[in-house]
Amino acid sequence: MRFLTAGESHGPQLTAIIEGVPSHLPLTAEDINRHLQRRQKGHGRGRRMQIEKDQVQIKSGVRHGKTTGAPITLVVENNDWKHWTKIMGAEPITEDEEKEMKRIITRPRPGHADLNGAIKYEHRDMRNVLERSSARETTIRVAVGAVAQKLLSEFGVNIAGHVREIGGIVSEQSSDGLTVEDILQHTEESPVRCLDKNAEKKMMDAIDEAKKNGDSIGGVVEVVAEGLPSGLGSHVHYDNKLDAKIAQGVMSINAFKGVEIGLGFEAARKPGSEVHDEIAYDEAKGYYRLSNRLGGFEGGMTTGMPVVVKGVMKPIPTLYKPLKSVDIDTKEPFEASIERSDSCAVPAAAVVCEHAVSFELARAFLDKFGSDTMNDIKGALEAYQKKAREF
Numbered sequence: 557m558r559f560l561t562a563g564e565s566h567g568p569q570l571t572a573i574i575e576g577v578p579s580h581l582p583l584t585a586e587d588i589n590r591h592l593q594r595r596q597k598g599h600g601r602g603r604r605m606q607i608e609k610d611q612v613q614i615k616s617g618v619r620h621g622k623t624t625g626a627p628i629t630l631v632v633e634n635n636d637w638k639h640w641t642k643i644m645g646a647e648p649i650t651e652d653e654e655k656e657m658k659r660i661i662t663r664p665r666p667g668h669a670d671l672n673g674a675i676k677y678e679h680r681d682m683r684n685v686l687e688r689s690s691a692r693e694t695t696i697r698v699a700v701g702a703v704a705q706k707l708l709s710e711f712g713v714n715i716a717g718h719v720r721e722i723g724g725i726v727s728e729q730s731s732d733g734l735t736v737e738d739i740l741q742h743t744e745e746s747p748v749r750c751l752d753k754n755a756e757k758k759m760m761d762a763i764d765e766a767k768k769n770g771d772s773i774g775g776v777v778e779v780v781a782e783g784l785p786s787g788l789g790s791h792v793h794y795d796n797k798l799d800a801k802i803a804q805g806v807m808s809i810n811a812f813k814g815v816e817i818g819l820g821f822e823a824a825r826k827p828g829s830e831v832h833d834e835i836a837y838d839e840a841k842g843y844y845r846l847s848n849r850l851g852g853f854e855g856g857m858t859t860g861m862p863v864v865v866k867g868v869m870k871p872i873p874t875l876y877k878p879l880k881s882v883d884i885d886t887k888e889p890f891e892a893s894i895e896r897s898d899s900c901a902v903p904a905a906a907v908v909c910e911h912a913v914s915f916e917l918a919r920a921f922l923d924k925f926g927s928d929t930m931n932d933i934k935g936a937l938e939a940y941q942k943k944a945r946e947f
């Protein structure tokens with residue numbers, strides 16, 4: 557399974573094509589829309605989220621509510637496009653018209669893709685960079701991840717993302733011992749998607765404070781996936797290691813600066829006896845671990861314990877409080893002024909991270925159990941589970 561996305565932040569639409577989804581997977585727009593709505597929520601987002609009401613259109617690969625095995629095309633239209641048709645249209649315009657619009661961007665924001673992208677692709681108008689580097693693209697990646705999640709759910713795999721930390725305020729309630737259903741139940745209505753009510757209030761205050769000061773804050777999100785069989789991924793080659801692929805998926809999310817699997821960086825500070833998970837056997841469930849400190853991975857393969865992944869999001873780069881930068885036309889320093897921005901998007905990023913992980917897990921699942929039809933996969937999965945139980 558693979559996918560491509562296309563589309564600009566203020567262009568007409570975002571598009572994804574997913575290839576390799578098996579036939580006979582039940583799939584409706586609603587399966588995807590509920591995740592798009594989850595991504596749009598969260599305290600700290602800017603005015604853009606009031607304009608957009610993200611809804612997917614399934615344009616190919618699904619017939620009468622079931623996948624056919626053909627490539628699936630997903631489209632989400634940008635409501636904001638109607639305000640940007642002249643500025644973002646594909647038709648050629650003159651230099652004078654361009655200047656008249658006064659929307660040429662020559663002032664790169666520290667921390668965004670503006671300057672590197674402009675130099676690399678020779679764009680004197682940095683809008684050509686920011687339109688694609690914008691995290692608006694994560695909308696369609698969530699739509700793709702929702703298809704992956706639907707596939708996995710048919711085989712009893714469930715996945716949830718939630719917030720562990722915002723602006724240095726840490727949730728005291730960890731997900732240890734909680735099921736994915738518990739996590740969803742406790743975080744779905746939380747304005748910061750956090751399990752700890754006490755921390756939730758402090759996180760919201762921290763976001764308000766940052767916004768008041770024209771600043772932004774980041775945080776840590778966590779994704780938990782349960783119900784996975786052991787043996788997804790492989791130890792035999794570097795690019796088959798599933799923990800590494802998940803790390804890439806997570807790091808590719810806009811503003812993500814770090815990934816941890818299980819204990820992650822904490823493992824450096826503990827002895828081996830407090831890091832590795834002891835192995836036990838039970839006739840009914842086969843081999844299992846007595847703890848899950850390694851977050852469901854050994855040797856680049858799933859162990860069958862829940863997969864636990866954390867991602868670190870830096871603060872949003874566009875700030876109302878100006879940071880120093882240099883105008884690429886005049887080469888003069890300036891202090892930026894901006895129209896609108898999120899002050900914190902960590903709750904939304906938890907949903908994005910959930911979907912990035914879902915895609916990698918689903919891809920590894922199909923690599924292992926086949927990808928033609930749901931029935932083929934079911935047969936292969938059951939045979940493997942029996943083998944693993946009796947091994």
Ligand SMILES: Cc1cc2nc3c(=O)[nH]c(=O)nc-3n(C[C@H](O)[C@H](O)[C@H](O)COP(=O)(O)O)c2cc1C
Pocket residue numbers: 602667668669689690691694809810811812870872873874896897898899901904905908
């Ligand atoms: C859900 C989400 C919303 C974001 N909103 C904004 C925003 O409003 N303004 C902004 O400057 N950056 C925002 N970002 C972050 C930028 O897209 C990101 O910093 C930029 O693409 C540069 O990439 P890098 O930070 O990974 O280096 C957001 C990121 C995510 C995941």
Ligand SMILES: C=C(O[C@@H]1CC(C(=O)O)=C[C@@H](OP(=O)(O)O)[C@H]1O)C(=O)O
Pocket residue numbers: 565602604605608689690691692694695810896897898
């Ligand atoms: C549109 C979304 O996020 C956008 C991500 C983003 C950025 O620079 O990454 C900048 C903002 O866009 P705008 O400049 O239009 O206000 C955010 O709103 C979204 O998440 O759907």
